[in-house]
Amino acid sequence: MFGSGTLSSSDGQRFPTRGKSITARHLNKYFVSEGISTYTHVSDQHSTFGTKVIVATHREAHYVLDEILGNATDLPITEHATDTRGVTLVNFGLFDLVGEQLSPRIRDLGKITLYRMGAKSDYEERFPTAGPLLTKKANLDLVADHWDDLLRLAGSLKYGHATASLIVGKLSASSRRNALAAALKEYGAIRRTIYAAKYLSDEGYRRKIARQLNKGESLHALRRQLHYAREGKVIRRQTEQQNEQAWCLTVVTNAVVCWHTEYMGLAVGELRTAGRGVDAEVLAHISPARSSVVNYYGSITVDYERELAQLDEKGHRPLRTAGMDEPGAGL
Template structure:
């Protein structure tokens, strides 16, 4: 989302062969970049194409940027650490500047596609909705102490976060088991549209008991409840 994007992230994603597609707040205020003189080549959109790409900066440090991306790719260094370091470097740092210039190219292409392609915008929104659904499930589970980590020690906070992830994964897997059973049932009766799978999510929790007593019958382990279709 908006808080998680920079020009350098756009550049790194491109080097990894992955399309970075965030939702950017105040998109109309973003500056687009070009290689050419905007007055001559982009007369109709010259008011929004205000930046110029420094090609020399990219060519001079391209090898260094590739080495940096390779170090991240093979796991020699974490992406979060590298981005933190790059963010702290002076704007005059040549490698950071080269990656930033590459990112400006990718960001410009992304923005132009975003504003001109309705289906592209919908795909991004669907992806964001999945993330929001995961966050909503986490909030529903983590209701104790108003959803706040009250322990001071970092290790104890990490343990609480890990426990939350385990529960989220358990609910997701259990939902997938039942969704698979429901799909098989509908297929056997010849009434299932495969295209609907793209709109199904295993993140629902209305049927999950977050409160009260939990009773486990070892003799019933592995059995599924009947479907109410």
């Protein structure tokens, strides 16, 4: 109900650090002293399948493709959503060349330059409303001249001969004198124009992208709550150790999401067995990134024999009913 696993999104989340680190930077907007960013990739099933520690002042758009191409899970990702910080013309071009769809939510979308394939007069005549919006003619000859090089570049990324973050960073910073970078940006501008037309004309598509980005934000909130130790600060100094700490947080987050998903399914099954209708469309908007049942603090004493005695034949705990949550009810 949550999704087919083909759509994902990515976003950065900032954490303060304790002590000096080569990845930590001063950002007065987010930290009292210094901090880092963790860039996470989330599927439409609320699972986190990619986590990487990056320098907080680096541009997030450079890291969008890394976990998509390095996806070691069974998720068949074909489309990826980001916010404005994950968008560049280079990313639009590379996503299409490697067979993926970049679907960002672009701030101030009305201010981007839209490209056309032919003469301005022809497009204004054919499309009286949209034609005047296509203000620039695409340089198709430049793209055609470097098409083989663009395919080789995409192949190098797809088969792991080069990291996407390195290539995207280099090409994004290249000037127009770099013919390959210019051709890729031109192709990316064409793909962005096609995407903008689809995004503006399809309200359902816009809602799908917004819903996916909201899933990422809800997981950010859950990670923030789970990361309470050491006052929520990253205490490791080496990049490898910081990545280990970030992945530990990801494992715990996925465990909480998995637990809630399992028991939500059991609750829905019991309601339907009792004859109550539960709309699948409503379930698609329910998030398992919850924390109300998580005990964050203190020592926890567990009576193993009592707990095991409550489990059914499949190992599930008994579901709580509405009456059990009333004041005075035993839990």
